[in-house]
Amino acid sequence: MIRRPALFTPAVLLALALLLAGCGSAGGRAAPETGGQPRRIVSMNPCVDAVLMEIADPAQIAAISHYSQDPRATSIPLERALRYRAVSGSAEDVIGAAPDLVIAGPHVSIQTIAALKRLGIPLMQLTVPESVAENQVQISQIAARIGRGPQGVALNSRIDAAMAASRWRAAPIDALIWQGSGLVPGKGTLADELMTHTGFRNMSGPMNLSKWDILPLEGLLDHPPAVLLAGRADMGAGSGDGNRMLTHPALVKAGKQITVADYPSNLLHCGGPVIVRSVERLAAVRRAWRASR
Structure with a gap:
């Protein structure tokens, strides 16, 4: 069961902001300028995890969803998922990974999203795609946001090829x-x-x-x-x-x-x-x- 995040007081938010800033400078991973390529991506969605594994530079991935480390739920090879830190749905977990970009799906709690926004952490919120076309648009959006456009094109081309090969008339x-x-x-x-x-x-x-x-x-x-x-x-x-x-x-x-x-x-x-x-x-x-x- 996902732990519900605690409510954040202004004092706690300030402390977390200072912690995040310290982590960024201590590791030499300051947040990118607007439009720059993120260097510490945290994914809170197992489907986004699967996309990132295909298009991101592995060094860009700071953490993935804890679902991807569950053998019953993962959509990526478990041994690959276990190479990365995993986060739950709590703001504390996400902030502890010192992200300069968080990618979240629609099922993340309102409190967590609000905390990330208050701290000014760049956030990309995605819906659940209900068609192949919608999914390919989303892949292109993720790829563009993380500075990996050609890799997004390559993944979409693989999907196109698989769809063409499997079509039945x-x-x-x-x-x-x-x-x-x-x-x-x-x-x-x-x-x-x-x-x-x-x-x-x-x-x-x-x-x-x-x-x-x-x-x-x-x-x-x-x-x-x-x-x-x-x-x-x-x-x-x-x-x-x-x-x-x-x-x-x-x-x-x-x-x-x-x-x-x-x-x-x-x-x-x-x-x-x-x-x-x-x-x-x-x-x-x-x-x-x-x-x-």
Whole structure:
């Protein structure tokens, strides 16, 4: 559980500001001038972590999200994530890393954002991209902000190539992503776009599910998809309930109707380089399913 940051009094804010200034000068890492290339980037978002690993100079990364050091949640190789300091959602943690740029997603607490702004720490706040196009714009924005434009172009080119290689234009296969206690992404999500692009018909729509919804086992068996994209029961990700559902006797019995394909939860939420791995996995599942018919 993320620790909620304490409220900051003016005296505490002043002390933290002095600490931050001291860390910057002691390490020879003063904050860059406006528009300059940051030398100590702190990411508070695991999806941003994945992008930074591809486009930033490793020496620029002062800290990453603690989620990226959790084997159940990381979207980057764990051994690579463990090379960096990790921060929680608290302002104290972030400030302690002496950043000259903080990149945050929409789920950071209001108190933490307010504290960073009061201290004058450069802050880049990002939304959750819901399409490949939105994600590529975001990659370009991050790359420009950290002075790594060519690297951003290269990552977007890799995504374009992976999308082109995985495109499917024939009849789609009825499928459903079903993760962690029945979590299902629906229309308007990046996951839905990737499914459609690679040859699957997301059954979330015909089942009248919301953008992000929970589908119990009974509902799944009432409307069985041809392919169920789910985490393996032994992968260690998600809740215990989610893992147990994959080995439920009723689902095992439905095996002749439903092909259960491994789709790790760390492919579900992030864009950037994760898009490349996601479409490669989806295309592989599609090929295997069609070969088995």
